[in-house]
Amino acid sequence: MAAKGKDAPKIPDYVTTHEKQVKHAKKIGDTALLTHTKAYSSAVDKHLKGKDGLIDYNLLDNEDIQENFSQSMIETYQDSATAYFKTAKDLDKFQKDLLTRAYVGTTSDRVKELVAKHGSDLTYDVFNRNTRNIQNQINESLYSAAGSHLKEGHVKGLLSATKKKFSTLEDLVDTSKLDLEEASQLHRHAVEGNLSNDIIKQILPSYKIKKKKKKK
Numbered sequence: 001m002a003a004k005g006k007d008a009p010k011i012p013d014y015v016t017t018h019e020k021q022v023k024h025a026k027k028i029g030d031t032a033l034l035t036h037t038k039a040y041s042s043a044v045d046k047h048l049k050g051k052d053g054l055i056d057y058n059l060l061d062n063e064d065i066q067e068n069f070s071q072s073m074i075e076t077y078q079d080s081a082t083a084y085f086k087t088a089k090d091l092d093k094f095q096k097d098l099l100t101r102a103y104v105g106t107t108s109d110r111v112k113e114l115v116a117k118h119g120s121d122l123t124y125d126v127f128n129r130n131t132r133n134i135q136n137q138i139n140e141s142l143y144s145a146a147g148s149h150l151k152e153g154h155v156k157g158l159l160s161a162t163k164k165k166f167s168t169l170e171d172l173v174d175t176s177k178l179d180l181e182e183a184s185q186l187h188r189h190a191v192e193g194n195l196s197n198d199i200i201k202q203i204l205p206s207y208k209i210k211k212k213k214k215k216k
Helices: 013-047 057-061 063-085 093-104 108-121 124-146 152-165 180-192 197-203
Strands: none
Touching (some): 013 093, 013 124, 063 093, 063 108, 108 124, 124 180, 152 180, 180 197
């Protein structure tokens, strides 16, 4: 019978901190991703509607519209970044770009390059693929920061916390071979509720994954 109340083992502070910071990192990442969508969709609505009220991507082959489209996106990014970091809005271009890059992984010059490069081909699908690449880099930095307090001696505690959320972990993984980075990634996915066999295979090299026993 599991221990309860005073007899229950205390969860280490570093595990609690990691769980809290992983959840916060996900919120930041999700919000940043939505900011990309907002920047793009608001610029499309403002600059790419034809006289019939329908979206016409061909308008993005016009250099003046490209400039206006880019500027609308940049303003959305910068407003979101300054709001998140709670900074004054009277910043110069360099300062705004620093905040925007930290928050959504892009700058005003990169936005302009993207729009100029694709022109009328910059549909939502194309924009979204580009955004996903940026977002993956942002998420990597966010989750790395979430685990910056962890040390090698914390591996066992992280795995113990992961097993509580993903009970079959030891059936699938040779936990004695895992390092801190691997343990923190497994714990992160367990915290987010998406740890699975496929995720485990993405994180760990094959020799750390237990082979299924062949039925006789």
